[in-house]
Amino acid sequence: ETAVFQTPNYHVTQVGNEVSFNCKQTLGHDTMYWYKQDSKKLLKIMFSYNNKQLIVNETVPRRFSPQSSDKAHLNLRIKSVEPEDSAVYLCASLRGPGNTLYFGEGSRLIVV
């Protein structure tokens, strides 16, 4: 049963446009993440938030900015998309260090 919800699931846009992806988890977890999965299926962490606070910010371009209103929500904004931003963006949540990660279904971005 899905407990991490992402919208939109699919988005096509032109270079230079702004895009936002929304994520909500209903598991009561404290930590949420954004991962990027490229065309080769490689999963790379982008951001980690714990209870609305940014914990991890991997080396991502400045045009990417996470936004968290509460611990159940973590959105991702891309200010001016580039072709290399085409990927699947996966939101995930975690209860604690020894626990498993729960993923959303992903948001596929295609930049033309």
Next chain:
Amino acid sequence: AQKVTQTQTSISVVEKTTVTMDCVYETRDSSYFLFWYKQTASGEIVFLIRQDSYKKENATVGHYSLNFQKPKSSIGLIITATQIEDSAVYFCAMRESDSAGNKLTFGIGTRVLVRP
């Protein structure tokens, strides 16, 4: 820094047989957690099984089991009695216990095709 390596890009097996996938990891931490996830054709990523570094016994869940060889920094996944629906990409992942943000690092995945 954490590193997780899956050397097998793809594996093809006949239904009802056993498939084994390799994964090696690098860490300086004495305490860590190892996971295997499955990504289906729809893109859904689901958790399969985990191994805590301090546990000597290999984890087993259903027809998934692990071959944990700590001295070799190796955590292989074994799927017995494979079914067509086991066809997917399998990711190995590791989290160190003191990792900032409880970051999970993934391998590049192994694609498994189970054929009739």
